[in-house]
Amino acid sequence: MTRPPMPAHRPERVALWRHLRMFRRDILSAQPAKLYRAKMAEFRLPFLQSVMVNTPDLVRLVLQERAGDFPKSGRVREGLRPLLGNSVFVTNGATWARQRRMIDPAFEGGQLKDSFPAMWGATEAMAARLTEGWAEVEALTSHAAADVIFRTLFSVPIEDRAAAEVYTAFRAHQRAAPILNLAAVVPLPRWLPRPMPRRARATAKRIRALITGMTAARAAAIAAGTAPDDLATKIMTTRDPDTGMCFATEEMVDQVAIFFLAGHETSASALAWALYLIATHPDWQAQLAAEAQAIRPHIGGPAPDFSILRQFPRIRDTFREALRLYPPVPMMVREAAQPETFRNRPIAAGAQVIVSPWHMGRNEHIWPDPHAFRPERWQQGSSRAQARDGYIPFSAGPRVCPGAGFAMAEAVLILARLLADWQVHADPARVPIPQAHMTVRAHDGIWLQFQRRELHSNM
Numbered sequence: 001m002t003r004p005p006m007p008a009h010r011p012e013r014v015a016l017w018r019h020l021r022m023f024r025r026d027i028l029s030a031q032p033a034k035l036y037r038a039k040m041a042e043f044r045l046p047f048l049q050s051v052m053v054n055t056p057d058l059v060r061l062v063l064q065e066r067a068g069d070f071p072k073s074g075r076v077r078e079g080l081r082p083l084l085g086n087s088v089f090v091t092n093g094a095t096w097a098r099q100r101r102m103i104d105p106a107f108e109g110g111q112l113k114d115s116f117p118a119m120w121g122a123t124e125a126m127a128a129r130l131t132e133g134w135a136e137v138e139a140l141t142s143h144a145a146a147d148v149i150f151r152t153l154f155s156v157p158i159e160d161r162a163a164a165e166v167y168t169a170f171r172a173h174q175r176a177a178p179i180l181n182l183a184a185v186v187p188l189p190r191w192l193p194r195p196m197p198r199r200a201r202a203t204a205k206r207i208r209a210l211i212t213g214m215t216a217a218r219a220a221a222i223a224a225g226t227a228p229d230d231l232a233t234k235i236m237t238t239r240d241p242d243t244g245m246c247f248a249t250e251e252m253v254d255q256v257a258i259f260f261l262a263g264h265e266t267s268a269s270a271l272a273w274a275l276y277l278i279a280t281h282p283d284w285q286a287q288l289a290a291e292a293q294a295i296r297p298h299i300g301g302p303a304p305d306f307s308i309l310r311q312f313p314r315i316r317d318t319f320r321e322a323l324r325l326y327p328p329v330p331m332m333v334r335e336a337a338q339p340e341t342f343r344n345r346p347i348a349a350g351a352q353v354i355v356s357p358w359h360m361g362r363n364e365h366i367w368p369d370p371h372a373f374r375p376e377r378w379q380q381g382s383s384r385a386q387a388r389d390g391y392i393p394f395s396a397g398p399r400v401c402p403g404a405g406f407a408m409a410e411a412v413l414i415l416a417r418l419l420a421d422w423q424v425h426a427d428p429a430r431v432p433i434p435q436a437h438m439t440v441r442a443h444d445g446i447w448l449q450f451q452r453r454e455l456h457s458n459m
């Protein structure tokens with residue numbers, strides 16, 4: 001049984017300049033191993049106090065009980081504004097609350113079922129693209145997750161001209177601004193100019209122009225009564241119960257940009273790591289493959305009923321475990337709006353407060369054998385308390401990811417469809433090392449070999 005790969009850790013003591021350089025390169029390997037045990041860690045710099053909270057009670061305080069006192073950091077906003085404008089991901093206060101009131105209904109349980117046929121279409125398309133041999137799975141899952149977003153949001157497959165252009169522009173943008181989001185975590189003074197590279201600014205503008213075209217076309221179709229009943233139509237026709245207003249086109253463009261970004265990068269990352277974990281645990285893979293056969297009668301036909309997902313409990317637990325070990329959003333940044341005292345230590349107003357799904361998911365005080373892949377832990381009674389205390393891949397509290405249910409459904413479906421037909425094998429000489437880019441990715445990609453499953457082989 002292979003141990004899931006981990007990033008290297010920095011030594012306990014390093015010079016400030018070196019630490020900052022490490023931070024910029026990869027925030028995961030810039031952390032010392034003791035953060036898997038520490039209750040809190042403080043980085044006191046001449047220009048900024050930055051504190052990582054690492055106990056369930058402090059995480060609950062920041063994300064849930066007093067979420068309003070720990071708003072999204074201005075640093076996150078600055079870095080993401082050219083692409084995301086005033087999207088729900090970066091706003092705070094009343095604007096954020098209004099946006100959530102209008103977005104949340106589209107992702108509620110019943111509505112999720114309406115998106116399922118579009119997810120199925122993307123899953124079948126992914127299966128048709130697979131071929132025997134070695135493949136870099138992050139590219140594969142990224143393509144599939146982007147297709148899911150376009151089909152569920154705008155009822156178009158990724159081959160659609162506008163969708164394909166958005167996807168291509170996003171990839172160029174990631175290359176131009178690879179640490180866009182994480183720049184927010186790097187503790188540099190606010191006054192230090194950190195302009196987005198010119199190329200990234202240009203790709204952000206291009207993406208927004210393309211999305212504006214799609215959103216304006218949809219607004220016209222809604223007005224003409226010809227719009228399909230998908231997520232875009234649902235969100236654009238939802239009126240804020242307090243003001244009676246719908247999103248204006250510009251504000252909707254901001255939301256579409258974050259649905260695309262948050263919805264496809266994250267799922268792609270988690271799916272790729274899940275496949276790697278499955279490939280490196282062949283006995284478990286055989287059990288998952290047996291479970292996945294329930295999807296076989298539906299292949300090539302219309303979407304099965306949403307309830308089919310209940311037939312894949314082990315696949316669901318595998319994905320949960322992948323999210324615990326490799327949370328796509330490794331760290332989240334908030335700002336203390338007022339002075340606080342955490343564990344008898346003063347926290348200044350304006351201090352940066354970091355919550356780390358990566359460290360909570362591997363916290364040695366919470367999880368037995370925290371760095372091991374043990375999907376069966378989710379079947380044990382104790383997992384409920386462990387999840388309550390240490391499981392935050394989708395965050396928690398009022399800013400919890402609105403797409404969590406969507407992402408779980410999508411992932412279980414994609415994994416089941418894939419494992420029904422294919423065996424995946426890892427190359428022991430090519431171990432992927434996690435690194436935090438926009439999401440947690442592998443340093444040199446995740447390479448797996450795909451082999452068509454013989455129906456009568458011992459799965």
Ligand code: HEM
Binds near residue numbers: 264394404406
């Ligand atoms: C495995 C997949 C996913 C993971 C792990 C994930 C994780 C997260 C996390 C950790 C946050 C909080 C970030 C923060 O507060 O700094 C978040 C927020 C968000 N996510 Fe997801 N997400 C996933 C999929 C999706 C999908 C599929 C969508 C939509 C289609 C989505 C839409 C959003 C939005 C709009 C926010 C901002 C919410 C707010 O600030 O109020 N996510 N997600």
